[in-house]
Amino acid sequence: MKHVVKSVSCILLAVSLNSHAGLDWTTVHSRANCLNNESITWWYLHPYDWRVVSVHKHIGTGHMHSMDTGYAYTWRQHAIHWGEPMASGKWEVWGYHYLKGFHDKTPFDTTYADDCKIIDGW
């Protein structure tokens, strides 16, 4: 059993080297003005009933629109607008990360970004 655990830990850590993945609990993120505008909920290999609503506001025109993933049982829930900043200038992004269970429904956390900073856990 110990060998199995050690092997799984090794695999997870190897994955984290490549993806900067958060391994031990849920983290949430938004990014703006990269190739995409996006909001993501993440806990590697720990699926829950997640939903992400990502609201994008164009800096300049003030135009706003949203993307909604709906609820899904997954360990990586993401609302991504592919290529949006490439086509149309600068944006602000707000991420609303929801979690649902049999006992409760919760806006788990809120994220905001107006740049493309990447952090571990992505």
Next chain:
Amino acid sequence: MRMKCIAALILVPVMGFSAIDDSKEERMKILAELGLPLPDSGIKLVPRSTFNLTEEEMTKGLAEEQQMKQQGFIEEPSSRATELMNFKPHSAMEFKHYKGISNHSGTHIRASIKDLKLAFKFNGIPRSLTANSKNIAIDSIGFVPQGSYHEAGWSGAVQFFEAKGVGICAYAIRNVAASHTAVEFALEDAAYFVNNKLSNIEVRGNKATGFDYKLKWYDDQNFHELECANKRYSPKINRQVIDLAQKIDLG
């Protein structure tokens, strides 16, 4: 001219705040139209029917509730119990892997709460807690962030530890002000066994995987979760986990 400058100085920030507020109002409207609970909307009791659960989810949930009432746990394999019971060797590898890395926004494990930049006050749980007149030694394993990272720090934290006689545990705290979290809790399940705060406990597992004792409780400042894993199920461990939660809650 001077008056115009003064007027401009007053108007610019007012217009700035007005623009931010307009955007927030519109964003909240989007969430409300989707039927979602709003951030910062507090702790609410609502009928479970408002969750729009599928028939399959309802059937499964009610069957699990029945098992909790009858035998104190939901009988199913719990990979989480196995994972928690083996967290010590996993953490040793993670410490080695991230040795020397100290970026605040990193999600890696830290040995001390001082190394985790948080947007709220959390000092970790005390080294020993007294429950049922017995001293429970707390052997801290490490700290990881949860939630979102902002300039002020993370919106939540998790402490992994061994509670002698109880098991390997994780205490997760999410700050309401930093995360803007809120909850709609099923009216049918409302209980208040952690210092009269809205609380819920579920135990999942079997003899092969071990058991995961998972307890949640809520207050206006923070939302809390305590998980403890043990090879076996017993009502005594169940009580100990609740006692632990009560003591952690009191700080």
